Amino acid sequence: MTDQELIWRIAGGSGDGIDSNSRYFAKALMRSGLDVFTHRHYPSRIRGGHTYVEVRATPDGAASRGDGYNFLLALGDSFARNPSEDAYYGNEELKPLSENLDDLREGGIIVYDSGLIDDEQVEEIDLHERAEENDWHVYPVDLRAIAKEHGREIMRNNAGIGVTAALLDMDTSEYEGIMDEMWNDDILEANLAVIQDGFEQAQEFDQSHDLEMPDHGEPDEQQALVSGSDAIAYGALDAGCRFIAGYPMTPWTDVFTIMSQNLPQFGGISEQVEDEIAAAALALGASHAGVKSMSGSSGGGFALMSEPLGLAEMSETPVVLVEAMRAGPSTGMPTKPEQADLEHVLYTSQGDSARVVLAPGDQQECYEQIRTAFELAYDYQIPSILIYDQKLQGELRNVDASFFDREPDADPGSVVTEEDIAEAAEHHAGKFKRFQYDADDGKEGVSPRSVPGQKGGRFLATGNEHNEAGHISEDPTNRVLQMDRRLAKLESIREELDAKGNQTHHGPEEAEYGIMCWGSHQGTVFEAVDRLNDAGHSVKAIGVSDMMPYPEAEVSEFLESVEECLVVEMNATAQFRGLTQKELGRFGPKLSSLLKYNGNPFEPAEIVEGFESSIDGEELTVNNMKYVPAAGD
Amino acid sequence: MSAFSAIGEQEEAEEDEFTPGIEPQPTWCPGCGDFAVNNALKKAMANLGKNPDEVLLCTGIGCSGKLNSYFESYGFHTIHGRSLPVARAAKLANPGVEVVAAGGDGDGYGIGGNHFMHTARENHDMTYIVFNNEIFGLTKGQTSPTSPKGHKSKTQPSGSAKDPVRPLSLSLASGASYVARTAAVNPNQAAEIIAEAVEHDGFAHVDFLTQCPTWNKDARQYVPYTDVQDSDDYDFDVTNRQEAGEMMYEVESKLYEGEVLTGRFYKDDRPSYGQEKRSTGEMPEEPLAERYYDEDAEWERCAEQLIEKHT
Numbered sequence A: 001m002t003d004q005e006l007i008w009r010i011a012g013g014s015g016d017g018i019d020s021n022s023r024y025f026a027k028a029l030m031r032s033g034l035d036v037f038t039h040r041h042y043p044s045r046i047r048g049g050h051t052y053v054e055v056r057a058t059p060d061g062a063a064s065r066g067d068g069y070n071f072l073l074a075l076g077d078s079f080a081r082n083p084s085e086d087a088y089y090g091n092e093e094l095k096p097l098s099e100n101l102d103d104l105r106e107g108g109i110i111v112y113d114s115g116l117i118d119d120e121q122v123e124e125i126d127l128h129e130r131a132e133e134n135d136w137h138v139y140p141v142d143l144r145a146i147a148k149e150h151g152r153e154i155m156r157n158n159a160g161i162g163v164t165a166a167l168l169d170m171d172t173s174e175y176e177g178i179m180d181e182m183w184n185d186d187i188l189e190a191n192l193a194v195i196q197d198g199f200e201q202a203q204e205f206d207q208s209h210d211l212e213m214p215d216h217g218e219p220d221e222q223q224a225l226v227s228g229s230d231a232i233a234y235g236a237l238d239a240g241c242r243f244i245a246g247y248p249m250t251p252w253t254d255v256f257t258i259m260s261q262n263l264p265q266f267g268g269i270s271e272q273v274e275d276e277i278a279a280a281a282l283a284l285g286a287s288h289a290g291v292k293s294m295s296g297s298s299g300g301g302f303a304l305m306s307e308p309l310g311l312a313e314m315s316e317t318p319v320v321l322v323e324a325m326r327a328g329p330s331t332g333m334p335t336k337p338e339q340a341d342l343e344h345v346l347y348t349s350q351g352d353s354a355r356v357v358l359a360p361g362d363q364q365e366c367y368e369q370i371r372t373a374f375e376l377a378y379d380y381q382i383p384s385i386l387i388y389d390q391k392l393q394g395e396l397r398n399v400d401a402s403f404f405d406r407e408p409d410a411d412p413g414s415v416v417t418e419e420d421i422a423e424a425a426e427h428h429a430g431k432f433k434r435f436q437y438d439a440d441d442g443k444e445g446v447s448p449r450s451v452p453g454q455k456g457g458r459f460l461a462t463g464n465e466h467n468e469a470g471h472i473s474e475d476p477t478n479r480v481l482q483m484d485r486r487l488a489k490l491e492s493i494r495e496e497l498d499a500k501g502n503q504t505h506h507g508p509e510e511a512e513y514g515i516m517c518w519g520s521h522q523g524t525v526f527e528a529v530d531r532l533n534d535a536g537h538s539v540k541a542i543g544v545s546d547m548m549p550y551p552e553a554e555v556s557e558f559l560e561s562v563e564e565c566l567v568v569e570m571n572a573t574a575q576f577r578g579l580t581q582k583e584l585g586r587f588g589p590k591l592s593s594l595l596k597y598n599g600n601p602f603e604p605a606e607i608v609e610g611f612e613s614s615i616d617g618e619e620l621t622v623n624n625m626k627y628v629p630a631a632g633d
Numbered sequence B: 001m002s003a004f005s006a007i008g009e010q011e012e013a014e015e016d017e018f019t020p021g022i023e024p025q026p027t028w029c030p031g032c033g034d035f036a037v038n039n040a041l042k043k044a045m046a047n048l049g050k051n052p053d054e055v056l057l058c059t060g061i062g063c064s065g066k067l068n069s070y071f072e073s074y075g076f077h078t079i080h081g082r083s084l085p086v087a088r089a090a091k092l093a094n095p096g097v098e099v100v101a102a103g104g105d106g107d108g109y110g111i112g113g114n115h116f117m118h119t120a121r122e123n124h125d126m127t128y129i130v131f132n133n134e135i136f137g138l139t140k141g142q143t144s145p146t147s148p149k150g151h152k153s154k155t156q157p158s159g160s161a162k163d164p165v166r167p168l169s170l171s172l173a174s175g176a177s178y179v180a181r182t183a184a185v186n187p188n189q190a191a192e193i194i195a196e197a198v199e200h201d202g203f204a205h206v207d208f209l210t211q212c213p214t215w216n217k218d219a220r221q222y223v224p225y226t227d228v229q230d231s232d233d234y235d236f237d238v239t240n241r242q243e244a245g246e247m248m249y250e251v252e253s254k255l256y257e258g259e260v261l262t263g264r265f266y267k268d269d270r271p272s273y274g275q276e277k278r279s280t281g282e283m284p285e286e287p288l289a290e291r292y293y294d295e296d297a298e299w300e301r302c303a304e305q306l307i308e309k310h311t
């Protein structure tokens, strides 16, 4: 055992069981006491194609994908086996091997399925020459034959696990335990036999590599392996959300699915409806009737929600929406991450709009901030949007299970009871003063909210401007009073958010340089910051989560304290840097951008390199990234 | 005690309980058919002994959408075409509330057509009243989905080349379990039909013929009318989908020839969506909204699920 990290990449076609297999493998490593982090790469295709998942395992804290990887398990794409000569897909059988070589580190291990990829094909891609150059250790194994002998061909992946374990000197018992929880009888037996056979065959190999399993102790606490979507769904349930309406769209579908699977047991309701306009409208309807509710989508679907979103603002109907970003514009790249919907989410819908927008930076923040989103939406009668992306959506990471063991929040916020209604001083012509100008319950701009069925509480909710009872009104004085009241909420919300401390700081406080990021790259940026400091730079970082209202004071303080700041984000137009400049109205000359928008998330080394060339004023040498200097540079 | 004590509280009500206290006079034009819908709805609710606090009226946008301002109840004046999704979720969230949705023909059969089809299909327990005046009223007289073929308007100056939609057939085909048509010129029938629709456990669609004297100059377009239930000339079984469909086809064809047939055309007692959803375990037995007010309610935390699946 060593303290080196393992980054294990399993590659195959979609449908080859890459996803579930890597999940079990990551869980097994987690149970054995390692910290794990997974990174998924897949095409917008149901069967076949080139897909991989990386499982990074370190003895202590893995908050990001790593740089490249050091173990490749190439299954071969079984769905590409029968292409006619000129088939559209070409020869993809080889892809899980051929497409994955560029990022394999020196000294790395390659295991490929010789039952699917033959010597001739290996020749085609000069595997042996390249292996020699890079000191790769290549182990062909007929995984397909092993799988078929004991079970079915699809079990190739488990044969690969057996081989992996033998090569890394790893105990297979944790993994077998997971298989035991998953399967019964024949299937379990077949899988175990496949793992064992793979293990035994690989033990016979003449092993020449140095890579071993990283050192690990027992985990201190029970660990849970969760994705951003898991954390959002569980956070919503604990926030008291019992109604969800949605329409599938990648990557939002994940949250929607997890919620739908859980809500019935929690006594809640899930509705898959005809489109996203309906989905958002249903969420408003349920909320109007007194239930904490949510909806969500990805870019295109969220665009359809623009009008119901405005209705929520004007009618002051609380609602939580989730926006899961993927590369755009339009349908863009459905399975690739990007952080380019920020402006869409901040500014979509007509009029001077006020909403809460939060962008969590990791799994814990997903859980925490969806709860905050509900709390603010229902306390302030305002829509809250949680924006995250395809990267955070699918990445799995281990977190102490106790983190999620929190009190559910059943409080529907600013809703009044029938007794309160009966005691209310003023009603307006039979209607309750739902939109009272100067109600003072300590939260600025918030008026009392009643719910249909409550005696004496009736009012009209409307998207038109309206008076205190909800009657449509174009009276200029009323307009200004209502508008100011609605907008005033943002001020109190800003104070509440500041107190929550959603922004995450990393690195030495006195550092000379800053890096700013938002959303899913927080962990990658923080890892890069550690490396930069180890290399003698003086850098600190801030991961900003509050997008609206913007944490003016905290970010200003951060920016005042550094010479220059690099803003790292995954889009082509520096949207978050733009927001920062707009909100703070200064610091323009201090802010430069490191942008990546090729569909693949940043690796820590890329940020290190981007930072170094930015302070040296050098040309960026890293592929696929763009550096945009500060204004006035 | 329920947090929603207005629900099911009274047995009798006065019509004027549904008239707002010091409302402005309706801004509908003199002679507009929308007045008749308002009157019929008030009458129906009073006859059923509803309390304005237990009724939720969701409207769309248009002259028709203004109904919310002149009818006293809880209200949600939503956005163009979207009254149905708002209404049906409110009903799922608190099934005790009497939910009515209303809007125009542009609102319901045009921009909201998709929601209409799906709400009918799912057979939500609610009433949907469409003010069918064959025109866009509020945006000043453009051709609507129910305007007759050849209808000239500012946006179709040479006359519409489109056949009008057939709302009754559309409703039936989509899965509505109650379909009726009434007319502003027939106030007694209108109130009866609306009351029946409100009582119906399932999606009850009422196509309400309302004249628009401002943009459809012929304000008497629905006179004379025949109530099919009162007439010996029409004999069909309202519970038989095929017979009802044939009847609707005839009714819709004749409308534009000047023969106005009204009445109840279809009624089916299949379980509503809420009942179906409860039977599959997808919906709680108790009204969901009540739980938020019940201090003894148990709120499960997610940790158990999480530990089971993720550790």
Ligand SMILES: Cc1ncc(C[n+]2csc(CCOP(=O)(O)OP(=O)(O)O)c2C)c(N)n1
Pocket (backbone or CB within 6 Å): B061, B062, B063, B064, B065, B080, B103, B104, B105, B106, B107, B108, B131, B133, B135, B136, B137, B138, B139, B144
């Ligand atoms: C998304 C959207 N598109 C267009 C409009 C403008 N608009 C308001 S009312 C209306 C037509 C209403 O016609 P109809 O539904 O037939 O109702 P009526 O006014 O005749 O009662 C339109 C197009 C709008 N408010 N929202």
Ligand code: SF4
Pocket (backbone or CB within 6 Å): B027, B028, B029, B031, B032, B033, B034, B063, B064, B133, B137, B138, B211, B212, B213, B214, B215
């Ligand atoms: S425009 Fe037509 S529908 Fe609108 S109020 Fe006037 S008469 Fe009624």
